[in-house]
Amino acid sequence: MIAGLKVVRAGLFDTLQDLGRTGFMALGMPTAGAMDRIGLGLANALAGNPANTAGLEIGVMGPDLLVEADSVHIALVGPLSPALIEGPDAAAKPLESDRSHLLKRGQILRVGMIEGSSTAYLAVAGGFDLPAFMGSLSTYSRAGIGGFDGRKLAAGDLLPLAQAAAAAGDERKLAQPFDYGSGPLRVVWGPQEDYFSDEGRRTFVECEYRVSKEADRMGIRFEGPTIAHAKSVDHGGADIISDGIAPGAIQVPGAGLPIVLLADRQTVGGYPKIATVASVDLPRLGRLLPGQTVRFAAITVEEAEALRRDQEARLQRAIAGFVAARPPGGIDLARLYEENLIDGVVFDQPWSATSKPSSAEGGTK
Incomplete structure (x- = not known):
């Protein structure tokens, strides 16, 4: 079997x-x-x-x-x-x-x-x-x-x-819930931020965006103010020669609304990418629900690397800080009876000098 x-x-x-x-x-x-x-x-x-x-x-x-x-x-x-x-x-x-x-x-x-x-x-x-x-x-x-x-x-x-x-x-x-962070999602500009106008880049980092119903393991489409593409001979709007897609890449198609690409993303894409979400905040993206709102904030590559190193250190501290967990209902009596207790009292609730253990809370052996 x-x-x-x-x-x-x-x-x-x-x-x-x-x-x-x-x-x-x-x-x-x-x-x-x-x-x-x-x-x-x-x-x-x-x-x-x-x-x-x-x-x-x-x-x-x-x-x-x-x-x-x-x-x-x-x-x-x-x-x-x-x-x-x-x-x-x-x-x-x-x-x-x-x-x-x-x-x-x-x-x-x-x-x-x-x-x-x-x-x-x-x-x-x-x-x-x-x-x-x-x-x-x-x-x-x-x-x-x-x-x-x-x-x-x-x-x-x-x-x-x-x-x-x-x-x-x-x-x-866990001794306490892990802190995923809050505030704006941190992003690094590029690789095609020059395909967007100055106004478009300001819109991206100054406005709030809402998670649409089109959100799954491939990516999240956001709703909000449109991001203007650049209009020049060199940069032809919302199309580029397809190139690689990194986790957290933020594409902006012709409609001007950002799409953040996640775990099941395609390997290449033909829309310009205004920015890429820093790896420290990718887990936050993976927890978002339709209707929730976010803002984006630009940071440097060096800042993104430092934030990720700090997050990894906090994760390892959380793992090192695991504490013993009681079984459902309180005291694990089976484990208690296996111990070679000579004398002692076990309390299922915090004890003070003025409280007394009940027969259900403790006893001696």
Whole structure:
């Protein structure tokens, strides 16, 4: 019998993603990969995995997953309200996000809705036992490659686990939510900012733009004031000879509204790019929802590099600062009884000199 997680009910858009299929853009192969590398990295770290292990990227609403393995450690990261269902007729019990959990055979994990973001992540200890394509498990659904049959998950799918049972170990959680930053999205001008008028460039950095309904893993179309192209013999408006597309490239077609290109972007494009979102802010783009508004602010390449280094340092500090997580309901009595306690009191709530433990809160041995 294959150990796995079976999709009882599919979410809206759940795909397997790692950090991307790098090195093949010259062959016309998009990188795909996680929209939010920070969220995936934290989930993998909580599950004890290397950073590039493929996890489940959850879009807007997650699936219900039946555990068909002896046990499995999972980690959820993002603004979720997950729940655990012990059996077909059992009530759902709330679980915490931003931490790891031990699940056992027959339990159902209800991942639930994402609140205030478009993306969250689920990682499993050891990863999924699926074949890589061009060195990656990332799903590129437009071409039907990678991940689970090159598509989003559907009811009845069985995601095979690399580990048939969970290894011993404590559960962990984030000490506090990771700070993605706020304020304008930082961008570096170019590579074709000279294809836009001075007025067009001012409009881009001085005005507010709204995420349209045309937003997905390929890119985000924004609504707002139009950005004027330059009118000269050398720069013929909104068309260029097609060239490479970097993550976060901001194309401006003839209609004058910006399109920010993301994980599933094409490898080349023929519209001029006014700027490129600094890599430090790409995870923020991956979390935006239709209707949310943003502003853009131009910074230098040197500033962008310094910001990314600082973000990576903060990410490593967050991982180093994981704390022990209690099981749902408070004290892990099974673990407590395994300890060789001579005398002592365990409190499930903060204790003061004027409070006394109840029989449910503590005792001696």
